[in-house]
Each structure stands twice: as C-alpha cells, then as structure tokens.
Amino acid sequence: MNIFTKTGKMTINFFRSVGQLSIFTLNTISHIVRPPFYFKALWQQMIEIGFYSLPVVALTTLFSGMVIALQSYSGLSSLSSEGVVASVVELTITRELGPVLAALMVAGRVGAAMAAEIGTMRVTEQIDALTSLSTNPFKYLIVPRVLAGMLMLPLLLLVGDVIGIYGGYLISVYKLDFNDTNFLRNTWNFMQAIDIYSGMTKAAVFGFIVTLLGCYNGFNSKGGAEGVGAATTNAVVVSSILILVSNYWLTELFFAR
Amino acid sequence: MNTENNVPKVEMINVHKKFGSKVVLDGVSLKVNKGESLVIIGTSGTGKSVTIKCIQGLLCPDEGSIKVDGKEVTTMSEAELERINAKTGMLFQGAALFDSLCIWENVAFGLIQGKKMKRPEARKIAIEKLRQVGLSPEVAGLYPDEVSGGMKKRIGLARAIATEPELIFFDEPTTGLDPIMSDVINDLIRRCVDDLGATAITITHDMSSVRKIADKVAMLHKGKIIWSGTVQEMETTNDPFIKQFINGVKDGPIQPTV
Numbered sequence: 001m002n003i004f005t006k007t008g009k010m011t012i013n014f015f016r017s018v019g020q021l022s023i024f025t026l027n028t029i030s031h032i033v034r035p036p037f038y039f040k041a042l043w044q045q046m047i048e049i050g051f052y053s054l055p056v057v058a059l060t061t062l063f064s065g066m067v068i069a070l071q072s073y074s075g076l077s078s079l080s081s082e083g084v085v086a087s088v089v090e091l092t093i094t095r096e097l098g099p100v101l102a103a104l105m106v107a108g109r110v111g112a113a114m115a116a117e118i119g120t121m122r123v124t125e126q127i128d129a130l131t132s133l134s135t136n137p138f139k140y141l142i143v144p145r146v147l148a149g150m151l152m153l154p155l156l157l158l159v160g161d162v163i164g165i166y167g168g169y170l171i172s173v174y175k176l177d178f179n180d181t182n183f184l185r186n187t188w189n190f191m192q193a194i195d196i197y198s199g200m201t202k203a204a205v206f207g208f209i210v211t212l213l214g215c216y217n218g219f220n221s222k223g224g225a226e227g228v229g230a231a232t233t234n235a236v237v238v239s240s241i242l243i244l245v246s247n248y249w250l251t252e253l254f255f256a257r
Numbered sequence: 258m259n260t261e262n263n264v265p266k267v268e269m270i271n272v273h274k275k276f277g278s279k280v281v282l283d284g285v286s287l288k289v290n291k292g293e294s295l296v297i298i299g300t301s302g303t304g305k306s307v308t309i310k311c312i313q314g315l316l317c318p319d320e321g322s323i324k325v326d327g328k329e330v331t332t333m334s335e336a337e338l339e340r341i342n343a344k345t346g347m348l349f350q351g352a353a354l355f356d357s358l359c360i361w362e363n364v365a366f367g368l369i370q371g372k373k374m375k376r377p378e379a380r381k382i383a384i385e386k387l388r389q390v391g392l393s394p395e396v397a398g399l400y401p402d403e404v405s406g407g408m409k410k411r412i413g414l415a416r417a418i419a420t421e422p423e424l425i426f427f428d429e430p431t432t433g434l435d436p437i438m439s440d441v442i443n444d445l446i447r448r449c450v451d452d453l454g455a456t457a458i459t460i461t462h463d464m465s466s467v468r469k470i471a472d473k474v475a476m477l478h479k480g481k482i483i484w485s486g487t488v489q490e491m492e493t494t495n496d497p498f499i500k501q502f503i504n505g506v507k508d509g510p511i512q513p514t515v
Contacts (some may be wrong), residue, residue, distance in 0.1 A: 126350045126354070128310070128315050129349055129355070131313070132313055133367040133370065133420075134342040135370045
C-alpha cells in the first residue's frame with residue numbers, strides 16, 4: 001500500500017469517526033429530553049459515579065493540595081508569606097487541578113467500565129435484544145449514564161475542593177508551621193464565587209465527555225473480546241485528551257480578558 | 258387482495274445488504290402470512306440472521322422494501338419501529354440475556370418496561386413462562402452466568418414469548434439442546450403458532466425442527482431465496498439444493514466453504 005492510499009484511508013476514517021460521534025452526541029441529547037425516562041437506572045448510575053468515585057477523588061485532591069502547599073512554599077520562598085501559599089492552594093485546586101484530576105480519575109474508573117459493559121452488551125447482542133423488547137437502548141443505557149456523569153462530577157468536585165484545601169492546610173500548619181486561623185482566613189478571603197462555579201461548570205462538561213465517550217466506544221465496539229478491549233482503551237485515551245484540551249478552552253472562556 | 262386479512266404479516270421485496278464489500282443479501286424476497294410458521298434453512302453464513310435482523314429494523318438494508326403489517330419498516334421513524342417491536346419477540350442465537358438482571362427479570366423485561374406491568378404480576382407470568390420451557394421456579398432468582406448454555410437458550414425463548422407477541426423470530430432455537438429438550442421447544446414454538454395465532458419465522462439447521470415447526474420452508478443460499486414451499490413439497494421436491502441439504506451430504510451443488 002503506498003503512502004497516498006494510507007493517508008487517504010486515515011483521513012476518511014478520521015472524518016467518519018468525527019461524524020459518527022457527532023450523530024451519537026445529538027442522538028443522546030435528543031433522547032435526554034424525550035420520555036420515557038428511566039429514573040431507577042439514573043439513580044443507580046448516580047450512586048456508581050458519584051458515591052463510589054469518592055475515595056479516588058478524595059485521595060487525588062488531598063495529595064494535590066498537599067503538594068501544592070509544599071511547592072508554593074519552597075518555590076516562592078523569597079516572597080513567601082502565609083497568604084501566598086493559601087491563595088495558591090485555593091486557586092489551583094478549585095479552578096484547575098480539582099476538576100481536571102477528578103475527571104481523569106473518573107475517566108479511568110467509570111468511563112472504562114462503561115465502555116467495557118456496553119461493549120460486552122453490544123457483542124453479545126444484548127443491545128439488539130433491548131431494541132427487540134421495544135426498549136430504546138439510548139434511553140435505557142446511555143441517557144442515564146451521561147446525565148449521571150453531568151450531575152455527579154460537579155458534586156464530586158465540591159467534595160474534592162474541600163479535601164484539597166484541607167490537604168494544603170495540613171502541610172501549611174503541621175509542616176510549615178503557619179498559623180492555622182490565618183491560613184483559613186486567607187483562603188476564605190481570597191476565594192471568589194467564579195472559582196467555584198467555573199470549576200463546577202468544567203466538571204459538568206468533563207462528566208459529559210467521560211460518560212459520552214465511554215458509551216460511544218462501547219456502543220460501537222465490534223468483534224468479541226478484542227473489540228471490547230480496544231473500546232475501553234479508546235474511551236479512556238480519547239476522553240483524557242478531550243478533558244485536557246477542553247479545559248484550556250473553558251479557562252479561556254471564563255478568565256481570558 | 259387489499260382487504261385487511263390478506264395483507265401479509267411480513268413481506269420482503271428484493272432486499273440487498275452489504276457489509277463493506279461483502280454481499281450478504283442479494284435480492285431476498287419472501288412473504289409470510291398471518292398465523293403462518295416459516296422456517297428459513299441454509300448453510301452457515303448465508304445471511305439468515307441478517308434477514309431477520311433487517312425485518313426487525315436492527316439492520317437497515319441497502320436496497321429493497323420490507324413491510325410488516327403492510328407498513329414499510331426501512332423508512333420508519335424510531336418511535337414507529339418501537340411500536341412494531343412491541344408486538345414482536347425474538348430469540349437470539351446466543352440468547353442475549355441481560356447479565357445485570359436475574360432470570361425472572363430477564364423474562365419479564367418486556368412486560369415491565371414495555372407494557373408497564375407491576376413487578377409481582379410480571380414475576381408470576383415470568384415463572385409460568387419458565388415452566389413452559391421446562392425450567393423450575395428455583396432458577397428464577399439466579400443470574401444468567403449461573404446457568405448452563407442450554408438453559409440460557411430456553412430462558413431466551415421464555416423472554417421472547419412472555420409478551421405473547423404477534424410475530425416471533427427464533428434464531429436457532431434448538432442449537433445446544435439435547436434431542437428431548439429440542440422436541441419440547443419445537444412443541445412450544447408450534448403451540449405459539451397454533452394456540453396464540455402468532456406468526457413465526459425460525460432459522461434452523463435442525464431438520465427434525467423443520468418438520469415439526471414449519472408450515473412453509475424457504476432456503477437461503479448465497480443471499481437469495483432459491484427455493485420455497487410447504488414441508489410436503491420439501492420432502493418430495495427434486496430440487497438438488499434442497500435434496501442435498503435435507504439429506505446432509507457433502508457432494509452436490511452446495512459447495513462447503515472451507
């Protein structure tokens with residue numbers, strides 16, 4: 001095969017995937033607003049995504065908060081004051097690291113599981129079976145997952161914000177010997193509403209990306225165990241990249257002047 | 258001809274379907290009347306499963322027309338297709354049970370989700386359907402990965418007939434079952450047609466199934482219906498393809514693909 005055939009094939013495949021994903025996204029959105037709604041399935045997914053992701057999100061944000069406190073103190077020691085450390089921790093956790101790390105952890109945990117589960121359902125004809133039992137697979141399988149992702153990731157982030165700042169507090173107070181009241185007061189005074197709601201908006205968008213790509217890759221997987229494996233890998237890789245790229249644009253949207 | 262009763266339950270006209278460059282259906286035409294049992298036979302990989310998936314709207318043909326109750330399936334909206342599917346049942350080749358649900362929930366799925374029946378009531382019907390396919394109520398609470406392959410097949414069958422559909426598809430209903438259980442299942446399929454007045458389309462390789470279930474037989478070969486007729490006609494025909502197939506010999510017009 002010569003190089004032109006190869007490039008041509010890759011280009012066509014790329015645009016085909018983009019088109020397929022766009023149609024899938026529009027389909028999902030159109031089914032979100034049309035009945036019937038499966039509340040039980042939505043509730044199960046909210047528990048799965050929200051509650052069971054708490055430990056990983058808590059651990060990542062805790063250690064991120066701790067490391068930011070340590071780095072901002074050692075890196076900025078020439079102009080260090082207690083106020084700088086507290087504000088750097090608050091800003092990085094709520095605006096950037098909190099949403100991005102939480103989303104990446106959820107992509108690894110939930111996105112991969114969704115791709116594997118729906119992929120297995122596809123290759124064992126369970127999705128066809130849903131259709132033949134006059135249950136729309138978009139409404140029954142995909143809408144509950146995507147909605148749960150968009151609802152639960154912002155809530156997870158709120159918990160993550162608190163734990164991340166607490167991580168910074170632990171290091172500042174017990175290792176750097178800052179005054180604990182001052183740390184909390186500085187954090188509180190520095191915090192703005194936009195820190196929280198920009199972070200939560202990001203989390204909702206990331207939740208959409210993770211669950212949508214998990215479902216999309218599972219739904220379109222082909223050919224047995226290997227196909228399901230590929231779907232799982234794709235779901236995690238593509239959603240991680242999209243999280244990082246869209247994070248930049250969302251930051252630009254909120255904060256660029 | 259145009260009166261309500263004469264509209265065929267399923268009518269396919271010149272249906273083509275390709276996967277990539279591989280032609281699977283190459284102009285399939287067939288007609289099934291209400292309350293009739295059609296059996297589609299043919300060697301592996303001739304597009305039998307694809308045919309019934311096209312009728313259900315699970316696959317969209319590239320060309321041709323498919324009508325169920327006189328309504329065109331290929332151009333139907335999703336909502337209309339759901340209404341049609343509410344009146345059909347399907348037994349999948351690999352059973353395709355939902356492994357996140359227990360056995361009775363699988364059987365009752367169409368009743369609970371489709372017909373909005375209350376769970377205790379649906380459970381009763383599910384257990385009755387399980388009994389009809391020769392399974393005791395004890396299995397009702399198990400999960401699909403805790404039962405054998407043959408049991409899965411029977412559970413899939415119970416699920417397909419639970420809503421008492423007007424049109425039922427059976428994709429290899431007796432594969433993987435012992436001869437005695439096969440007979441029980443064949444009997445059950447025949448009863449669905451005789452007692453419930455359902456229309457059945459069955460795919461099978463099992464000639465004893467064909468003789469027991471079928472009113473009419475159609476043979477699919479290389480994406481075309483090459484022969485169709487009643488069971489009696491099948492036994493007496495001189496068609497070389499049919500003769501080779503029902504006698505199960507390797508020499509003849511059908512070349513076994515290696």
